Amino acid sequence: MTAAYLxxxxxxxxxxxxxxxxxxxxxxxxxxGDPARLMLGDIASEEDVTRLRQSLGLERPIYIQYLSFVGxxxxxxxxxxxxxxxxxxxxxxxxxxxxxVLTLFSxxxxxxxxxxxxxxxxxxxxxxxxxFISTLALVGVSIPNFWLGLIFILVFAVxxxxxxxxxxxxxxxxxxxxxxxxxxxxxxxxxxxxxxIISRITRSTxxxxxxxxxxxxxxxxxxxxxxxxxxxxxxxxxxxxxxVIGLVLAALLSGAVVVETVFAIPGLGRLVISSISRRDYxxxxxxxxxxxxxxxVVNLLVDLLYTVADPRxxx
Amino acid sequence: MRQATxxxxxxxxxxxxxxxxxxxxxxRVLASVKRLFRRRIVLYGAVVFLILxxxxxxxxxxxxxxxxxxxxxxxxxxxxxEFWLGTDNLGRDVLSRLIHGARISLIAGFxxxxxxxxxxxxxxxxxxxxxxxxxxxxxxxxxLMAFPVILLAVALMAALGPTLINVIIALSxxxxxxxxxxxRSAVLGVKQTPYVEAAGALGxxxxxxxxxxxxxxxxxxxxxxxxxxxxxxxxxxxALSFLGVGVPPSVPSWGSMLSEARLxxxxxxxxxxxxxxxxxVTVLALNSIGDGLRDFLDPRFSDL
Numbered sequence: 001m002t003a004a005y006l007x008x009x010x011x012x013x014x015x016x017x018x019x020x021x022x023x024x025x026x027x028x029x030x031x032x033g034d035p036a037r038l039m040l041g042d043i044a045s046e047e048d049v050t051r052l053r054q055s056l057g058l059e060r061p062i063y064i065q066y067l068s069f070v071g072x073x074x075x076x077x078x079x080x081x082x083x084x085x086x087x088x089x090x091x092x093x094x095x096x097x098x099x100x101v102l103t104l105f106s107x108x109x110x111x112x113x114x115x116x117x118x119x120x121x122x123x124x125x126x127x128x129x130x131x132f133i134s135t136l137a138l139v140g141v142s143i144p145n146f147w148l149g150l151i152f153i154l155v156f157a158v159x160x161x162x163x164x165x166x167x168x169x170x171x172x173x174x175x176x177x178x179x180x181x182x183x184x185x186x187x188x189x190x191x192x193x194x195x196x197i198i199s200r201i202t203r204s205t206x207x208x209x210x211x212x213x214x215x216x217x218x219x220x221x222x223x224x225x226x227x228x229x230x231x232x233x234x235x236x237x238x239x240x241x242x243x244v245i246g247l248v249l250a251a252l253l254s255g256a257v258v259v260e261t262v263f264a265i266p267g268l269g270r271l272v273i274s275s276i277s278r279r280d281y282x283x284x285x286x287x288x289x290x291x292x293x294x295x296x297v298v299n300l301l302v303d304l305l306y307t308v309a310d311p312r313x314x315x
Numbered sequence: 316m317r318q319a320t321x322x323x324x325x326x327x328x329x330x331x332x333x334x335x336x337x338x339x340x341x342x343r344v345l346a347s348v349k350r351l352f353r354r355r356i357v358l359y360g361a362v363v364f365l366i367l368x369x370x371x372x373x374x375x376x377x378x379x380x381x382x383x384x385x386x387x388x389x390x391x392x393x394x395x396x397e398f399w400l401g402t403d404n405l406g407r408d409v410l411s412r413l414i415h416g417a418r419i420s421l422i423a424g425f426x427x428x429x430x431x432x433x434x435x436x437x438x439x440x441x442x443x444x445x446x447x448x449x450x451x452x453x454x455x456x457x458x459l460m461a462f463p464v465i466l467l468a469v470a471l472m473a474a475l476g477p478t479l480i481n482v483i484i485a486l487s488x489x490x491x492x493x494x495x496x497x498x499r500s501a502v503l504g505v506k507q508t509p510y511v512e513a514a515g516a517l518g519x520x521x522x523x524x525x526x527x528x529x530x531x532x533x534x535x536x537x538x539x540x541x542x543x544x545x546x547x548x549x550x551x552x553x554a555l556s557f558l559g560v561g562v563p564p565s566v567p568s569w570g571s572m573l574s575e576a577r578l579x580x581x582x583x584x585x586x587x588x589x590x591x592x593x594x595x596v597t598v599l600a601l602n603s604i605g606d607g608l609r610d611f612l613d614p615r616f617s618d619l
Contacts, residue, residue, distance in 0.1 A: 015454040015457075015458070016454065016457045016458045016461055017458075018458070019454065019455050019457070019458020019459065019461075020458050020461050020462070022458075023458065023459065023462070023467075024470075027470050027471070027473070027474045028474065030471070030474040030475065138356075138599065138602060138603065138606070139595075139599060141598075141602060142546070142595050142598040142599035142602050143591075143595045143598075144550050144553055144554065144591065144594050144595065144598070146553075146554060146557055146573065147573060147587075147590075147591030147594065147595070150573065150576070150577055150580065150587055150591065151587075151591070153580065154580055154581075154584060154587065158580070158581055250463045250464075251463070251464070253463040253466065254463035254464045254465040254466055255465070257463075257465050257466055257469060257558070258465060258554050258557065258558060261557070261558055262577065272466065272469060272470075273469070273558055273559070273560070275473075276469070276472075276473045276560055277559075281473070284469075284470055284473055285470075287466070288462060288466055288467065288470045291462065291463050291466055292461040292462045292463075295461050295462070295463065296461050
């Protein structure tokens with residue numbers, strides 16, 4: 001990996017971010033009516049609407065508004081929340097912890113579960129274990145995560161009482177284990193469908209690698225099945241898995257919005273939904289922007305890691 | 316003599332010039348469909364999907380009660396001979412709402428597929444065929460794909476307001492870039508084939524080359540992608556309605572049924588099982604059809 005490649009990849013992000021900011025800016029201006037009226041609702045007085053319109057600068061030409069929006073972003077200023085009496089950035093930072101922990105937790109579940117079942121499937125290609133796991137994976141991607149979450153609550157929290165049904169105590173208050181304990185059910189509900197996707201990819205790439213000449217050579221040399229699988233097949237089969245991590249993360253962030261609502265976890269997903277009923281558009285914009293940024297950065301890192309994981313890829 | 320020709324009469328048929336006309340075409344298609352359904356799971360998926368379509372079409376006839384008719388006296392009844400799947404917190408029949416919910420799910424899913432596929436095919440073809448448009452269009456698509464699906468849809472719904480039409484608009488905006496990317500790479504591949512070059516050399520106009528030569532050869536990935544998007548869109552509509560930003564609460568939708576069921580989970584667990592199962596079965600049917608179509612149309616991925 002050369003410095004020139006790194007620089008080129010970073011420059012390539014610029015147009016993507018440009019589109020992202022246009023879309024996020026557009027959320028407020030997409031509606032046919034007056035954004036200030038939209039935010040305050042029908043009962044607000046005309047004076048209030050005029051005041052908000054002035055304080056948001058909605059009187060100015062649209063491109064000036066966009067430029068000042070982007071200018072604010074570059075200074076780290078996401079605007080002021082209309083309902084929470086603090087800046088959008090502060091509001092987001094207060095609620096970001098549960099979402100980060102939940103997403104990473106379910107990412108780990110998805111990768112571990114997906115890779116293990118994928119390996120089992122490939123090793124028992126076309127036998128019952130493979131068929132069973134493949135069917136399970138197909139069912140796994142089809143079950144909506146929020147319904148799975150509801151069933152988990154009913155069975156494991158209400159019926160058996162093994163896990164807490166809802167909520168999330170911050171790590172600073174109750175410690176890491178209590179916080180994670182609250183997230184076991186949500187993380188599994190969120191991670192399983194992604195595990196199914198990773199399982200399918202691991203299986204198919206492993207089957208591909210089994211066909212390669214170097215595997216045949218290893219077997220011909222008399223290497224044990226274990227050595228062949230671990231040293232030759234797995235190391236090669238896991239590279240494609242790495243590339244989908246960016247996509248999996250996007251799906252998890254997406255799913256977190258829904259799963260946080262199911263389990264009443266006070267994260268960014270719940271914040272975005274409650275902001276909709278409060279018509280707090282700056283907060284909605286902030287959350288959408290933040291998740292898009294995370295996605296772009298993670299994908300860049302995955303691409304860069306790709307070149308480290310697979311030395312054959314050179315730029 | 317017969318030993319020399321493998322496969323007997325079919326070999327003989329092949330030597331004859333193909334009779335022109337529709338009949339032949341119809342038989343060819345039927346033969347392909349039969350081959351497709353030889354995979355059991357595709358057949359099951361198609362049968363289940365067909366049943367769902369019929370349920371949605373004849374919802375008014377099939378539903379024993381009105382899906383919106385409230386009856387305070389019969390609140391939260393458990394399943395009985397009168398209410399097969401019980402009643403909800405407002406005394407509405409769960410089965411009738413489930414049956415009518417199929418309509419909303421399938422309409423939202425199908426319309427999103429149609430709109431996003433048409434938009435995706437247009438954008439993807441332009442990007443793949445005209446190198447000058449490529450960078451601009453695909454950077455815009457990359458930007459749109461940087462948003463997590465549900466979050467972008469939620470934000471669009473916040474701006475547009477909760478109606479079925481807006482759900483379709485939001486989901487189409489979310490999925491069109493994904494189709495565009497697939498169409499673009501397919502077009503790029505076909506564009507380099509000798510027959511497209513030949514058509515260009517013969518002086519065919521671009522519109523004719525795209526319509527007659529390129530798009531027909533890109534159909535397989537488009538069909539496969541459309542099937543999967545149908546599955547995603549059904550799930551996404553349910554998620555949006557579950558979050559309260561999808562179709563309005565008065566409309567019986569599987570997602571909004573689940574969000575009500577959540578509040579009565581311990582009192583009335585029967586409210587929770589049917590809508591979720593319905594979503595899962597619909598998505599499973601579409602996913603199996605998609606898997607089957609992909610193996611069938613693009614054997615390269617048959618092991619995926």
